[in-house]
Structure formats: structure tokens, C-alpha cells
Amino acid sequence: MKLIETHAHLYSEQFKPDRAEALHRAVAAGVETILLPNIDHTSIDAMLELEAAFPQTCHAMMGLHPCSVGPTFEKELQRLEDWLAQRPFVAVGECGIDLYWDKTFLPQQQEALRVQLRLAKQYDLPIVLHTRSAFEEAFALVAEAQDGTLRGVFHCFSDGVAEAERIIALGGFKLGIGGVATFKNGGLDKVLPHVAVEHLVLETDCPYLAPVPYRGKRNEPAYLPLVLHRLATLLGQDPEAVAAATTRNAQELFRLA
Numbered sequence: 001m002k003l004i005e006t007h008a009h010l011y012s013e014q015f016k017p018d019r020a021e022a023l024h025r026a027v028a029a030g031v032e033t034i035l036l037p038n039i040d041h042t043s044i045d046a047m048l049e050l051e052a053a054f055p056q057t058c059h060a061m062m063g064l065h066p067c068s069v070g071p072t073f074e075k076e077l078q079r080l081e082d083w084l085a086q087r088p089f090v091a092v093g094e095c096g097i098d099l100y101w102d103k104t105f106l107p108q109q110q111e112a113l114r115v116q117l118r119l120a121k122q123y124d125l126p127i128v129l130h131t132r133s134a135f136e137e138a139f140a141l142v143a144e145a146q147d148g149t150l151r152g153v154f155h156c157f158s159d160g161v162a163e164a165e166r167i168i169a170l171g172g173f174k175l176g177i178g179g180v181a182t183f184k185n186g187g188l189d190k191v192l193p194h195v196a197v198e199h200l201v202l203e204t205d206c207p208y209l210a211p212v213p214y215r216g217k218r219n220e221p222a223y224l225p226l227v228l229h230r231l232a233t234l235l236g237q238d239p240e241a242v243a244a245a246t247t248r249n250a251q252e253l254f255r256l257a
Contacts, residue, residue: 001243003228004033004250005221007094007128007155007176007203010058011036011046014207014218023054026221030243033256034221036060037094037128037155040068041079059256063093063116066109066130067101073108077115084123090254092120093128094155097141100133110141117145120152126253127152128176135159139166146170151253156180156205158187161194168199174249176203179211179219182230192234197245201253202227 005026015022026034036047038061051058062083064076084092095116097109120127129152131138142150151172157164158180167173177200180186192200202224204211210219211226228246232239250256 001030001225001228001240002247003029003031003202003224003243004035004247004256005031005204005224006035006153006201006250006254007037007178008034008206008221009037009039009208010034010206010221011043011050012207015220019050020053022220022222023057026224027057029222029225031221031224032057033250034058035090035254037065037091038063038080039065039094040076044079044083059090059254061091061093061128062089063091063095063128064112065094066096066098066112066134069105069109069112071108073105073112077112080116081119084119089125090256091126091128091152092116092123093126093152094130095127096130096155097134097138098130098132099137106137110137113138113141114145117141117150121145121147121149124149129154130156132156135163139163142173143170146172148172153201153253155203156209159191160187161191164191164195164199168195174199174201174253176201177231178203178205178227179209179215179223181227181234182211183215184212189234192231193236197235197237197242198249200231200246201250202231202246
């Protein structure tokens with residue numbers, strides 16, 4: 001099976017001891033492509049170094065994570081605009097709204113998302129959305145920006161059937177399914193049987209949200225087959241068929257060769 005990992009922070013410090021080994025484990029597990037979401041200006045160098053070291057496997061995005069939006073967010077946005085003008089990226093992201101820890105900068109997060117939605121359309125790139133404890137706030141801005149040309153992923157989807165249906169109705173958007181699908185009380189066992197596989201892509205969000213039986217430990221792309229098999233079980237489909245469908249979805253969305 002050939003899988004595409006659509007969301008991996010493999011450049012993070014948690015992989016410093018064994019980054020190359022983790023990548024080789026992923027390839028051995030069937031993960032042929034790994035997409036790297038950016039966080040802010042502090043993560044760009046490490047992300048691009050990883051992409052340069054493994055150009056056939058790793059592909060970088062460019063974006064500003066909502067948890068990095070603060071008083072100087074305009075400078076961060078200018079940096080990402082400069083990078084998008086310099087060279088190709090596979091997506092704008094990771095961006096969105098996060099109200100889990102703090103609501104202080106909600107207006108700034110909203111403005112940062114508006115800017116990145118505009119950039120995604122300007123550069124004809126998919127947008128990768130983080131919506132933790134903020135689905136309604138993020139969805140409203142995405143729906144407002146959708147003119148038929150916007151496409152992307154609601155990363156780490158963990159909401160309900162109604163939210164999934166609203167995303168699908170937007171057109172152009174996929175649900176990013178990761179380790180939460182394997183959690184006993186994750187809730188996706190009640191949602192994914194109602195979602196057609198053509199609306200789904202696979203991800204780990206490593207080093208976070210490791211799937212069962214590694215929950216609570218460092219996540220890595222080599223665990224993506226565990227997500228695949230759980231998804232296949234919930235959909236009642238053959239894992240090979242789900243692998244082929246989700247890989248095709250990612251290839252089309254991110255325009256991967």
C-alpha cells in the first residue's frame with residue numbers, strides 16, 4: 001500500500017535524535033509522501049532543511065499556526081507572504097483558529113486566517129486548517145471566502161456528522177483523519193461510517209496524537225497504517241481500497257505527481 005501522510009511535524013525537536021530513522025521507518029511502512037505544515041518563522045529553517053534532505057518524500061507548506069498569532073502577527077504574515085513569493089509550496093498552512101488555551105487574540109487569529117485564505121486563492125494552493133475548540137469561528141471565515149476556487153483540509157477532524165456535512169457541502173475540502181479515530185472515546189466511530197471515503201485524507205499530526213496502541217507516546221509517520229486500518233474498519237471497507245482512495249484524494253488536492 002502506498003500512503004500519503006498529509007500532516008507531520010517531522011522537523012520538530014522531538015525527532016532530533018532519530019529524524020532520518022523515523023523517515024526511513026515511514027517509507028518502510030508504505031508512506032511514500034510526507035507533507036510538512038509550518039508553525040511560524042522559528043520552524044521554517046528546520047522544515048526546509050528536512051525537505052532539502054529528502055526531496056522525493058518531504059514537501060513543505062507555508063503558514064502561520066493560530067497559537068503563534070500574537071501582538072506581532074503582521075510581521076509573521078509578511079514573512080510567509082515573502083516565502084510564498086520566493087518558491088513553491090504544497091499548501092498554505094497550518095493556519096486557522098485555536099481557542100483551546102486562550103481567547104485573547106481571537107480578532108488577530110481571525111485576521112491572520114483571512115489573509116491566509118486570500119493567499120491560498122492567490123497562489124492556487126490548498127489551505128490546511130487548524131480549528132481546535134473553534135470550528136464555528138473558522139468555518140464562518142472559510143465559508144465566506146469560498147468562491148468555488150478554495151480547497152483544503154480541515155486537519156485533525158474530530159467534530160460531528162453535522163460539521164462533516166457542512167465541510168463537504170462547501171466543496172473542495174477534505175477531512176484530515178488521524179490518531180483520534182483510534183481512541184476509544186474519540187467520537188469518530190459515530191461519525192466516519194456516515195462519511196464517504198472520497199472526502200477523507202490520512203494524517204498523523206506527529207509528534208502529537210499517536211494512535212492506539214501508542215497513545216501518549218511520540219507519534220510518527222510510520223504509524224499511519226494504524227489510522228488507515230481503523231478507518232477501513234469504521235467504513236466497512238478493504239484497507240487496500242481505502243489506502244488507494246485516500247492517496248488519490250491527497251494527490252488530487254495537493255496536486256502531487
